Amino acid sequence: MDHRRSRFCNRNVRFFLNDIDYYRSRFCNQRVRFFLSNGVFMSNPQQFQFAGGSLVADQLDGEVVIVNLDSGVYYSLTGVGAPLWQALQEGVESSQLARQVATAFPESNLEQLTRVINRLLWQLVEEGILSQVSGDALCAVAPAAEDAAIPGGELLKYSDMQELLMLDPIHEVDNTGWPIKPQL
């Protein structure tokens, strides 16, 4: 079992958490409540929303396809990524995501699943697909070798269509005000 230590420190409270397979601890005072999930310490549960704008996405047959219409980059989520996406669309907060995804992948180890999910969340936020609306900032999560057993643990990114959008932006117009192609 991996050793984990989590430290919470303010002027009044410090405690250490040792390796426990699964636990939840709640600390509540007038200002602070925190939930602890496997291996990830959060003082406030996070919630995310789809960034929208120039992004369009849809899910079909266990795959999520996300297209950035401005950049020409598109993405795919499969495996655990699909139920994760579904849970995010339903507004499930981060502390509950692993449990919800685990119902689709009951044979998965919850600790590994949590790590994979947090990694995917971080990738989705980094790519501008999700925006975080509340909670602590995400941290990058390094993949562990055993996480490869969890299907769909990476956000797949495709750039092969960017050339379709590699048009010169409009910045020249003729004397009537209509754009003209840049002179080579």
Add this chain to the structure above:
Amino acid sequence: MPDRCQRPCQENRATPQEYAETIFALCDQSAAQRPPPLCWYQLGSLSIEVRLLGQAQAQHLLQAMAHQRLFEPPQKVDYRIEIWEEVSQDLPFPAPYWQVHEFGERGELPGFVGPQLYGRYDLGSETLLLYDQNRRRALYWCRQVEKLPYWEFSFPLRQILHWLLLPTPWQPLHAAAVGLPEKGAILLVGPSGSGKSTTSLSCLEEGLGYVGDDFVLTGLPEATNPLTSSLYHWGKLTRDGMRRLPSLAQLSLPMRQADQEKAIVSVLDCWPERVMRQATLRAIMIPQLHDAEESWLHPSSAGAALRALAPTTLMTLSGGGAQTMRKLRALCAALPAWQLGVGQNPRKVALLLRSWLEKEHVTAQ
């Protein structure tokens, strides 16, 4: 070019609605002065009237759609498209009321991003495209038809058709389709260079029916199977395609431009009996070119089909992104998906698809 466009004062800046109204009033004025030639087209279940304002010599712009042309006016016109060629007009066309920096990333006009008004300046072809959903009218403006790039003739009006079809069950796709009479059609999806044109033109050579090789119309009307309808009968051959299909390359049209990258084949002129105007879709296939001789088919997933179809369609046809994605998803959910390995022998891929269609037809019965 004389400055015949009226530059409005920025203090009296028009609204998008006012600008659209001005444009279409001008179109009516032009039509009243010089009655324009009219063309009608049946696309899917919809009838479209095209007016060549100023008697623009633009018929050849629409040659690729000749197979869907109606020679009598339809009972009801669903949409009207105005074609305005600047050089053949005396009337001054309204200049843009917006600044150059206000054009969107893909030339979108400010305020023309739907759902009522869509507008875009396509820099590659130097054309202005406008659509008003309330009026069900569109505008295609160009400086001179003769100076349009060659590829504009092989799939004209595609952006406008995308806009006007947004609220309908029909959707233009960046896809190819081939089929057999009475047995239906196969949709070939994927980005440019994936083998759609090569596959569809290979099939054409081997006697299969041709719906299109670059853009086709698909529809999911209620209570019917998915349909595909042909938009353009011109096929395009890349250099690799010309190498694979030399007999087709010999039938290609004369090059319009010295730097033309692809050869154009007029299917209606070469094999009119093989043009399929409309067919029931049986499957989505995702072609992938490879170096081996043989072609093969493996089952794929609807999600993979969506991934092959959505990005390229969404990025070539601007506007209505989420709405379009929903239609694409519904189409992919309604059809079985296959991965198609396209080998070096064009005849074999055509035979593979022919036998699949014939077998599926028997199974469906």
